[in-house]
Amino acid sequence: MTGTPRSADHRPHLLYVAWGYPPSRGSGVYRAWATANAFARNGWRVTVLTAPRETFTMSTGADLTLEQQVDPSIRIVRVPFNAPAFANDVTAWSRWRAETPELWIWAHQRRNLRDFPEKNYGSWRPALEAAARRVHAEDPVDLTIGTANPNVDFLPGYVLYREHGVPYVMDNRDAWQLDIYSGNRLSPKGGAVDRWERRLIAGAHRVWFVNRPIRDWHVEQYPEFAEKMDVVENGYDVAPVMPPREGSLPKASIVFGYIGTISGAVPLKEIVDGWALARGRSPLVAASKLELFGHLNHTGVPHENVVAVMPRFAEHGISYGGPLLRDEVNRKYGDFDALLLTFGAGKYITGGKVYEYAATGLPIVSVHDPMNETSRTLAEYPGWRGVRSMSADDVSDAFIEVAERAAVQSEEERVAAREWARRFERERQLLPWVTRLADEVASLPVKERSK
Template identity: 45%
Template sequence: MRGHLLLTAWAFPPARTSGVYRAAGIAEAFVRAGWHVTVLCGPAALFRASGVADDTLLETVDPQIDVVEVPLEHHELSADVSAWSWMRARHPEMWAKRRLRRDHREFPEPWYGSWAPALRRAAEAVHAARPVDLALGTAAPYVDFVPGEHLHAAHGVPYILDYRDAWTFLTFTGEPPPSLTDAVRARERALTRNALQIWFVNDPIRRWHADQYPESSARMRTVRNGYDIPAAGRGAEAFAVARRDRSSGPLTFGYIGTINYGAFPFDAVIEGWRSAHGRLPEGSRLVLRGHLGRTGEASPELRATLAGAEPLGVFYEGPVSRNALPGAYKQFDALLLALPSGPGVTSGKVYEYAATGLPIVSVHTPDTPVSEVLGDTDHWHAPGSLSAADVADALLAAARQVQTCTDADRDRAVAAGTRWERMSILAAAIQDVEAELNGGARP
């Protein structure tokens, strides 16, 4: 056994929320590297009660991993009114004000700061039972960094900060959030100053932090998300879609991912598809798969938008379970990568899409850093803007590629995609960490 990792992740299987796949992947990668792993996470009951849990995800968690659930009364997920305090039930606005004051007193993060004392106690208990050699917090929420910070101060344990997003700037615009305070800036600077390493999911987010905290820049790394091989997969090519003769007949474009009203670029997708539809082979369809919103319950606006698109050949066909993903991709001839736009926006799906080898049509602005993953491939079709004409041109270019693709073309695209398999990416990152720990020197 190489060491004991304490991983803190608010969302961990069976939670079905943003970042859970990265957290589960990090835990698995350290186990494969010979580490013992303990995870501190939010209670599964919170996620189950709010419909944001998927118990099949538990199949991806190695039984060697110790999972410690740390309680928190959540402002949204704690929906059992009978368990609320008198103050919360009778005077919710007053409760919220008091709660936010307590949050900022414990850790400068609204709604999650109050979790910090329980996380410190849990980290101490884990360390007392089995000394921790390395702590890693994956955020957001950024209170996930507290156990590493605490164990470092109390016991000299090195820690890693893993950023899936950004705490002090908006990845959609690059601007500071309106709620940013001096306390948050100071806490982030202290955290980065004392970290063994700081991980980021893409280069723009890493570069921004390097500019803000140059004294810590040498310890910053880009550790990308990557895609996960399903339990029944056949290695890195589990998602590969074999070429089929599509020189004539209708084509099926597909999207797999969460569909959030207001974040998913529906207008650009629908208007681009409307413009291209009459020039695509007759009977061509766009199929959308995935959960509708965070809970899977679509808003009336979202349902109306989906229903209004059906006459154009756009159909919503429900979510896809994790183990069924390879089969779902095989139903498509090309993929639609529809993302919120922004200079720091990243996507876990782009890696999975790349692994299929299918032509990919982007629907996001050019400054969104998808080119870091697909920019050196010839099966990526990125419009110059979100105008209907530009999106339509990208759809038509992908259709032509589907119709003329050779086996060699598809094999080359699949090979380019398999470099993004998550365990390979994390294995390299862990080797880097181990070299630094064994060398005993900090940059």
């Protein structure tokens, strides 16, 4: 490879690119954090390209406890990033932006899309590519992994491949051209986004997707690249430590818990309607509670759909406890008897919480589109019950059935459920790929690795 001679440390060097990396508190940060850590623990030197800490601490929100769990061997390079959506300090605004914000944002977006066709993130391209080139010049890179969204995270891998033959992996946590809720295309065939995605996939060594429906959709769009497309599911990072069940069974009341972002896509009205109906039908549910924890929407500003329903919480035994830090999450699971799993409709969705929920061993009620990919994932999980439809009657039936299971669940049953869920340990998901990529990179002919 080109670049200066590498150090005496002969381990392969991974360049990992993630705009959202600790201390980000975004939902996708856990996959980025865990993937970089997995490579660092399994024989790789890892350099991470990410956004400045201030992007998260001053704008989107931060989880400093997760930042403390980054493998100390990882080198973090924070690349300057500036976008209107994340610049909330009005004292730093120019006079032009302060006096005519709509015009200023319009002009900025035009410049942004000129660099790369991705709103809010496209202007990051020059700084990101320059950082990748510097890293490679200082210490030659053997493999690049970019995780998206944003999709601009794929460009360092593409640039190092084009200029130096460094293989790269595209890790799609979401989809660029597919609306995972509606199943519709988000950009026209032959447009700028379509051309860029085809170009990136064509050059990639591997392309990862979090579930099979999303992979299958991309295979339909790019059948000539099907062999390089893989499913690398999410998983849980640390199994919650669940206290042993105490007291006599059945329990007279239980606590349902939800931990996750409460976005506008969450069917909160259907949940409240079904829960309220269940309380009228079941003395057990009437004596029970539903506790919700998490950020209100991805930006921290609650969606109008959520605001409209929250006034009904108190009368129906529902409480909202706010967001939890990463090190608080596992402890909170110990306060629940059953879990509520919910997110927006769409067969392409597999929420990241699915795997962590299963690791608790608690009964789970799924209140979401029955065609969701999660229904396949948890179909054989002991104690899982999905709704047959999103009607109040069917949501009520599901709540009642899971409440009755939770009331009589023994410690042995909970342990058995946790053991079933071990297949979703993040290390089990990632380790085969860490090993495979190390072998594949090492076996590439020199002419392919160093153009």
